[in-house]
Amino acid sequence: MSTIEEYDCIVIGAGVQGSFTACQLAKQSRKTLLLEQFVLPHTRGSSHGQTRIIRKAYMQDFYTHMMEECYELWAQLEREAGIKLFRQTGLLVMGPENSESYQLIKNTLQKNKVPMAILNHDNFCQHIPNVNLAVGNGAVVDLTAGVLYADRALKTVQGQFQKLGGVIRDKEKVIDIKPGPVVTVSTSAGVYRANRVVITAGPWANRLLAHTGLQLPLEVVKINVCYWKEKVPGSYDVKKRFPCFLLTEGEETKDHIYGLPSNEYPGLMKICYHMGSETDPDQRDKQTDRSDIDILKRFIARCFPGLVPEPAVVESCLYTLTPDDHFVLDCHPSYSNIVIGAGFS
Structure with a gap:
């Protein structure tokens, strides 16, 4: 025995x-x-996957406060292991200027004195090339944010x-x-x-x-993780300091759309819809809903003129959500x- x-x-x-x-x-x-x-x-x-966004730009104060310790712990792990795990890129947050979610994020950054930049339609293009800021949208950059190598x-x-x-x-x-x-x-x-x-x-x-x-009360959903081809290689490259981004809501959606600069697949930018369809974690491949990809295609055609509005690679990831x-x-x-x-x- x-x-x-x-x-x-x-x-x-x-x-x-x-x-x-x-x-x-x-x-x-x-x-x-x-x-x-x-x-x-x-x-x-x-x-799994090569990259994740790390940020202090949240709607709630308590997440921004928690992130102070998180950044310290990531830096500590980098020192202990002698391995680079974080690249600072900044996070561009866009959303309707008068919407609650956009204003909450902006206010949280300001209140907690997080290093940030506020952009307007006049100066947006010089700071963020190859992106169209929708009419009526505001934009702020959380300068502390970046990419974690997951x-x-x-x-x-x-x-x-x-x-x-x-x-x-x-x-x-x-x-x-x-x-x-x-x-x-x-x-x-x-x-x-x-x-x-x-x-x-x-x-x-x-x-x-x-x-x-x-x-x-947990819900498991499958997310389509989509990568979009740059028309001109390097347009949205992490090495050229292109930021991560978050759209709080827009013409196409009431849910977040987020993206990371091209990194794991050279010449491909990762842009995803922050919502998926319910699935059984052991039967995920049976979940074939692609309605989120249709939303992303419309968004990319409108806001990211330097990307081909058809995903070049689609992978999957599971989210576990509470109410x-x-x-x-x-x-x-x-x-x-x-x-x-x-x-x-």
């Missing part, structure tokens, strides 16, 4: 949330196990975790969780016990929480030694 391995903490889900949590626990000299159902690295969840960051923090003595077991799907003063976690390959368990399983969170008698779009980070209501992090999209 195989022995049951014992740990101080078990973290389930090795995406960005779980991997960083595990690393912080290992820094506190906790004997920590990080479990992942897929072979690492993988593209099945929400943390895949590189994930690999780096997992490496740091292992250097600190942490154990990663991938291709181990959790099949049961038995709560108690000591939590027992059974996987496809073994049984483990720990004083504390952290569940950061993204789209699979509710499947794991079912073992603990809890379900959260109010704010994440859940809390202890289980019945078992205080089980911590839940979910809904980070």
Whole structure:
């Protein structure tokens, strides 16, 4: 009979949330196990891909305040690992001047004294080439924002975790969780016990929480991650300091559209619609809705004249959403030694 391995903490889900949590626990000299159902690295969840936007431009103050610590932690990881994980590009925020979401972001930046630039129709073109600012729209730039190298960051923090003595077991799907003063976690390959368990399983969170008698109001949606070809290579290049951007709302949409300068695919700019269609995380390929791509094509034809308004590459990513779009980070209501992090999209 195989022995049951014992740990101080078990973290389930090795995406960005779980991997960083595990690393912080290992820094506190906790004997920590990080479990992942897929072979690492993988593209099945929400943390894959080469780039993500990092910003202080939010509608709510508390996110802007949280980002102060986030920037420090990213810089700390870069120093510890000796690897570049962040490139400052700025974030261009556009939206109807009189709309609530645009004004909230602008006000939050001003109130918190975040370095920023306010653009108008007269000076917009000289600062932001190859973009058309819609009539009635305002524009501000969060100068502190930029691009995080997501895949590189994930690999780096997992490496740091292992250097600190942490154990990663991938291709181990959790099949049961038995709560108690000591939590027992059974996987496809073994049984483990720990004083504390952290569940950061993204789209699979509710499947794991079912073992603990809890379900959260989480919705899993599939996002089409689209890359658009530059008509003239280099027009929207990260090396030429072209910024990330966020459209709060526009002619085509009431939801955000966001984009990052060309980087992972040379000559292709990443522009996506910040909403998708509900899906089963294990059956994502059956979700073939492309209505978001039609919205993006109209937006790009109007606002980005230097891009071909037909996606050159379409990949997919899963979002996990809560009803109010704010994440859940809390202890289980019945078992205080089980911590839940979910809904980070």
